[in-house]
Amino acid sequence: MRLLILGGTEFAGRAVTEEALARDWQVTVFHRGRHEPPAGVAALHGDRTAGPEGLSALTGGEWDVVVDTWSGAPSAVRDAAALLAGRAGRYVYVSSRSVYEWPVAPGLAEDGPVVEASADDWDDVPYAQAKRGGELGALAAFGEDRTVLARVGLILGPWENIGRLPWWLNRIARGGPVLAPGPRDLALQYIDVRDMAAWLLHAAEAGLSGAYNVVSPTGHTTMGELLDACVRATGSDAELRWTDPEKILAAGVEPWTGLPVWLPPGELHGAMHCGDVSKALAAGLRCRPVDETVADTWAWLRGLGGRAPQRADRPVVGISPELEAKVLEG
Structure with a gap:
């Protein structure tokens, strides 16, 4: 081709x-x-x-x-x-x-x-x-x-230049108490960039046409599984302190940008993490385990000395250590 x-x-x-x-x-x-x-x-x-x-x-x-x-x-x-x-x-x-x-x-x-x-x-x-x-x-x-x-939808994996998964990996690698946004079993829906790429080329080869929601099934992983995978990949002594959404929001932490990937239960979460992907799955979409996405992203990030590229047209994500400590102590 x-x-x-x-x-x-x-x-x-x-x-x-x-x-x-x-x-x-x-x-x-x-x-x-x-x-x-x-x-x-x-x-x-x-x-x-x-x-x-x-x-x-x-x-x-x-x-x-x-x-x-x-x-x-x-x-x-x-x-x-x-x-x-x-x-x-x-x-x-x-x-x-x-x-x-x-x-x-x-x-x-x-x-x-x-x-x-x-x-x-x-x-x-x-x-x-x-x-x-x-x-x-x-x-x-x-x-x-x-x-x-x-x-x-949400794209994660090596070469990420938005900073979402790199921020979590670098934060957890530093260790210590980590503000983990609950609930722990909150369902996530995302696509590993390599699985997206493979499906795009498959679609071209197969002569597909039309619109497809190209993202994993909702609940392919959870917030807890994602952060646990970050702990395993980095070998960190980080302590994930799961915190209720209400407390996080009351402290002024912005979902999605302040704590990347995370959206509290509600309308925004339903829109981002609960789409119907049955058409793409029937057309050959396959999604690798979250542990593989996280481990490979960490290996890539370490190769860059921990500094991921950053798109100039996107905001820098993450919260400051000071704000994190304030929420954990509150």
Whole structure:
């Protein structure tokens, strides 16, 4: 298979590139040149934020599949897809479950209502509208029969540049009492970036089309199992002190950003961690155990000296030692 990956050097795109190379696919990476792509790919340089002229490197060539991880202005997806529609077989767009209209009911499937959006937006728009606009741009060029919309949820694993699992691993590695947000058996729903990559390429090979919620089944792991795995992976003497959500929230700790991954039981948790993924599972999605995701992320992180890359357009996650101590002592 001949793959064109739009991106391909960081986190999700990197995982897709590595998976394709492992399958002996011919891989072309189109990126801005800020990061080195994996060895063995053909590299094309351009800048999608510069409009159509930024895509000049893509005016030649043919591919079996395009994978696009873009999360900015939807017009960038529209323009790339329009340029490639006659020279590529299938367009796989990494979208998000954020495209569903709020409130998102637990158990919502792919036929749920989505936000109003446009593929023609050039300016920054809210994340949900950006991803839905990207979907519309891909569909306009490739049609429903040649487009895969992978609506992912929380992504974890090696190469993470958001900081969620790296923050927990580094915090637990320091040891001592650790603020563990309860309840301990709180169900989580996420996808290992490598499992996501494998399914995207499988979808292309199998000729799939349409929208899929690409994330693990709800309860694939729990908050307790995730943090226990962090303790095992790091070999730390950390003491997980499970704390009621009400106490954490009363102290001003922000769910999701202050304590990454965690959302207290309620509407937000139901929307993020309780989606229907039966369609993707029936279409071949497989999810590795949480211990493997955590251990491999820790090995990667140690190789970087504990300092994970950080996307400039995303907030730094985690709480300060002072705030953590205040909650634990309160």
